[in-house]
Amino acid sequence: MKTITSIIALLLVTGMFAQADMKIMSIQGDVKVRHGAEEGWVSVAAGDVVKPEDSMRSGRGSTAVLLVDGATRLTLPELVIVDCSDLRTLTQEELLLKLAMEGIRSLPQQKRDGDMSIPRTTTVHGSRTEASSPLQPGSKDGFILQLNGTKVLHENGFYATMVLRAKEVFRLSPTLRSRYDVRLLVADAFEKMQLNGEALGEYNSLSKEKLSLRDRAVVERRIAVLKKTQD
Numbered sequence: 001m002k003t004i005t006s007i008i009a010l011l012l013v014t015g016m017f018a019q020a021d022m023k024i025m026s027i028q029g030d031v032k033v034r035h036g037a038e039e040g041w042v043s044v045a046a047g048d049v050v051k052p053e054d055s056m057r058s059g060r061g062s063t064a065v066l067l068v069d070g071a072t073r074l075t076l077p078e079l080v081i082v083d084c085s086d087l088r089t090l091t092q093e094e095l096l097l098k099l100a101m102e103g104i105r106s107l108p109q110q111k112r113d114g115d116m117s118i119p120r121t122t123t124v125h126g127s128r129t130e131a132s133s134p135l136q137p138g139s140k141d142g143f144i145l146q147l148n149g150t151k152v153l154h155e156n157g158f159y160a161t162m163v164l165r166a167k168e169v170f171r172l173s174p175t176l177r178s179r180y181d182v183r184l185l186v187a188d189a190f191e192k193m194q195l196n197g198e199a200l201g202e203y204n205s206l207s208k209e210k211l212s213l214r215d216r217a218v219v220e221r222r223i224a225v226l227k228k229t230q231d
Contacts, residue, residue: 022066022084024048025073029062052085057145074156081145083165086153090160092193098164099198106171143173147182159189180206180215187222200226 032041036053064076146169153162166186170177190199203223
């Protein structure tokens with residue numbers, strides 16, 4: 001079991017290093033980058049290059065345009081944190097494998113399967129807790145900015161990494177599971193990847209929450225549509 005866990009953990013970090021660097025095409029306002037495992041955010045300018053292990057953060061009223069894979073332009077809106085490692089496409093199999101590992105991390109911190117204990121850690125630096133600054137990724141405000149960033153991922157077709165980022169934030173900051181808008185996007189991302197069973201599970205989970213009449217109608221409609229596809 002330890003060997004299987006080690007293999008899964010190794011696979012979780014693969015892919016990041018195969019990504020190409022990204023170029024900042026334009027910036028408006030306060031946009032900063034955090035390089036790899038460095039502790040602080042630093043200002044960037046148009047023409048700068050960011051790497052897959054970096055994170056970007058935009059302030060209020062600020063935007064940036066990134067050139068991804070030398071061809072795709074991605075706009076970073078205000079008040080988001082996006083890990084550049086998330087700007088990549090995963091297959092269904094890769095997503096399901098990473099979701100399985102995320103599920104293991106979500107288990108209570110205790111010995112599982114005999115005397116084996118899996119540490120509840122993450123391979124991405126965006127989840128490090130740094131209470132010294134309200135805008136660090138591991139702070140409450142930082143988690144909110146990361147959830148805002150998941151919308152950027154969804155809008156640009158990075159559905160798998162959007163799902164993984166959202167679920168990680170929900171695990172590390174459970175109170176943010178009340179973000180109906182993000183949870184709905186998670187379910188939609190599963191649909192976009194043709195993982196209808198996983199999408200239905202997300203919608204069913206949402207249907208158990210306290211929702212407005214409008215939101216509940218949306219969820220119930222999606223459940224009905226997905227159930228028809230399974231008949």
